[in-house]
Amino acid sequence: MCEIKNVSCSEVAQNELKFAVYTTADFLKFMHQLNTPHRHNYYMILLNKKNHGSQLIDFKEFDIAPFSVTCLHLGQVHQWLNYESIEGYVLVFESDFFALRYQNYQLSEFSFLSYRHTQPYLTISEEKFNHIESIAVWMLREFNSIEVNFEKSLRSLLNIMLIDLNRLFEPANKNAEFSQSLQLIHHFEELIDKYYKEKHFVKDYASLLHVRPNYLNAICNEVTSSSAGDLIRNRILIEAKRLLIHEKKTASEIAYELGFVDNSYFGRFFKKYENYTPDGFKKKYLKN
Missing domain, CATH: 2.60.120.280 (Regulatory protein AraC)
Structure with a gap:
């Protein structure tokens, strides 16, 4: 390793x-x-x-x-x-x-x-x-x-x-309302970075932020052009890639570390968003 x-x-x-x-x-x-x-x-x-x-x-x-x-x-x-x-x-x-x-x-x-x-x-x-x-x-x-x-x-x-x-x-001028939205997204990102290994759902973070999931999702789309779920998934995926490539961990080890119920669920999650299995991504990356 x-x-x-x-x-x-x-x-x-x-x-x-x-x-x-x-x-x-x-x-x-x-x-x-x-x-x-x-x-x-x-x-x-x-x-x-x-x-x-x-x-x-x-x-x-x-x-x-x-x-x-x-x-x-x-x-x-x-x-x-x-x-x-x-x-x-x-x-x-x-x-x-x-x-x-x-x-x-x-x-x-x-x-x-x-x-x-x-x-x-x-x-x-x-x-x-x-x-x-x-x-x-x-x-x-x-x-x-x-x-x-x-x-x-x-x-x-x-x-x-x-x-x-x-x-x-960020060349565009931001009004006060947009600045408040930026602050909310920043706190959301901080929470994702803290809990991404154990909390995978928007409702979990909305609860911590004391807002409704639909509201959090709307703010994320407005500010980042990505859904709240996308921000959570992207953080999980980038960490999975880091562990897969740089630390050479197996898919089973990564699934356990990132809080997935089993290896097969992690494999389906990874393939859905990366179009490769974890092993396929690793082979492609190392080949390139």
Whole structure:
């Protein structure tokens, strides 16, 4: 068995701040260590200015193009594939770092940092990239100077960068009602991530959220264009794939771990939504 390595923010940041910013040249040593599949317990933002590379994020290969932004959220399985020549900046941070200053303004405000945002990658104009880069350069200067109140400055700069990135990933204006819906979906996602191994039905989560299942489903369709059931199933399926490919567990072991009544039910569930049996998916993936 080859378990997925869980990488903590402190390993990469090498400090107790739960935050760090690097140039890609300085981050290269971590890339060498993380060129096998690993699971993040932190958020990561990659700003690439020059040259091309590639990376694997939860079974999808993404190009790292010039003037691109990649945002990884908690729990995603990531692997650097081709990274030696890219030039830019890497930020790593935990929600605790942000929350120390913005207790009532959580990272849930930024939908591109959540599971519902299926596209963690964006290519932007050179002008917009230069603006984001200027914030990263300022961060780097603060991070390396360790002057008085540098932590407060870094939190403020991170907030500004996240606001600007959110405008790029979610360009449409959101009214107050839609913002409330986003908050509900964020709490729903948090609960899914906590209980997906034991709770598989929309009614279970609706009860925890104190709303009716039909209402939760309607909000999910409005905000994510996916049903509440789809969000639950997608979380179960991505974990099943992780266990199948990266940890090389059998279908029976995965069925038990993910709370299915038996192996055959898990097999039918997997095939219905992936068009392959678990073993068939594994063979196809490894062949490719």
